[in-house]
Amino acid sequence: MAAAKLRLACIQLAVGAVKKDNISRAVQKISEAAAAGAHLVTLPECFNSPYGTKYFSQYAESIPGETTAALKEAAKASGVWLVGGSIPEQDGDKLYNTCTVWNPQGDMVAKHRKIHLFDISVPGGITFKESETLSPGSSFTTFDMPNCKVGVGICYDMRFAELALVYNQMGCKLLVYPGAFNMTTGPVHWELLQRGRALDNQLYVATASPARDTSADYHAWGHSTVVNPWGEVISTTEADEDIIYADLDLDYVEKVRQMVPLPVQKRNDLYQVVKK
Numbered sequence: 001m002a003a004a005k006l007r008l009a010c011i012q013l014a015v016g017a018v019k020k021d022n023i024s025r026a027v028q029k030i031s032e033a034a035a036a037g038a039h040l041v042t043l044p045e046c047f048n049s050p051y052g053t054k055y056f057s058q059y060a061e062s063i064p065g066e067t068t069a070a071l072k073e074a075a076k077a078s079g080v081w082l083v084g085g086s087i088p089e090q091d092g093d094k095l096y097n098t099c100t101v102w103n104p105q106g107d108m109v110a111k112h113r114k115i116h117l118f119d120i121s122v123p124g125g126i127t128f129k130e131s132e133t134l135s136p137g138s139s140f141t142t143f144d145m146p147n148c149k150v151g152v153g154i155c156y157d158m159r160f161a162e163l164a165l166v167y168n169q170m171g172c173k174l175l176v177y178p179g180a181f182n183m184t185t186g187p188v189h190w191e192l193l194q195r196g197r198a199l200d201n202q203l204y205v206a207t208a209s210p211a212r213d214t215s216a217d218y219h220a221w222g223h224s225t226v227v228n229p230w231g232e233v234i235s236t237t238e239a240d241e242d243i244i245y246a247d248l249d250l251d252y253v254e255k256v257r258q259m260v261p262l263p264v265q266k267r268n269d270l271y272q273v274v275k276k
């Protein structure tokens with residue numbers, strides 16, 4: 001990997017009702033992305049289970065468990081950094097929406113539990129209440145690749161600008177959000193939020209969604225996307241299963257920050273986002 005370059009792959013996975021099939025399909029796609037030269041690969045939110053509160057307890061597993069064992073092996077076999085989307089995690093009597101991150105040696109280097117649960121009610125659109133079954137995480141999650149600190153959030157976490165600002169303050173040049181927006185919010189909010197987070201923080205933002213399955217209860221918006229620090233979409237797709245690639249130039253982060261010097265123009269005497 002050249003010092004300031006990073007080839008990123010976002011897997012828009014077709015997720016069905018059979019957990020074993022979801023896992024083996026994800027493993028196959030990780031190897032396909034690695035063969036195409038990806039250094040960092042990301043899977044979508046809830047990639048081993050249909051997305052819905054009634055499914056989480058049935059598909060949940062502890063970490064380590066069946067799914068994370070497969071992710072560990074896949075990262076090692078393919079020699080890639082892997083943001084393992086998310087899975088329903090069982091820990092004692094609690095369930096979480098959890099992302100694990102793996103290095104090319106197969107070590108788990110980070111674990112993120114979705115901090116902001118997806119509880120919304122849009123009349124005539126969508127009502128969803130993750131908090132019916134899930135508990136929220138309470139930690140920031142970053143990991144260090146040789147040339148890039150990466151911040152991790154899951155889906156609804158992307159709506160909270162403060163989280164991205166904290167990751168920026170921690171030195172991240174890339175934010176990765178496995179996500180699964182829907183047909184009500186996706187068309188207007190999905191890309192706008194990614195471009196907003198990228199522009200606010202002058203860094204790269206990447207998302208990976210499940211492919212849309214119109215026979216499922218939850219219809220994912222799809223449109224896995226990568227946005228650059230200038231706020232431009234540099235890679236995207238529609239709703240079907242796909243892998244998108246983006247070649248990130250990490251020096252470009254600094255260039256944008258020099259051209260439009262927000263970091264030195266912030267009025268920390270008037271306002272501040274504080275990490276607790």
Ligand SMILES: NC(=O)CC(=O)C(=O)O
Binds near residue numbers: 154157185
């Ligand atoms: N699925 C989510 O967590 C978030 C989402 O779909 C939305 O914010 O809209």
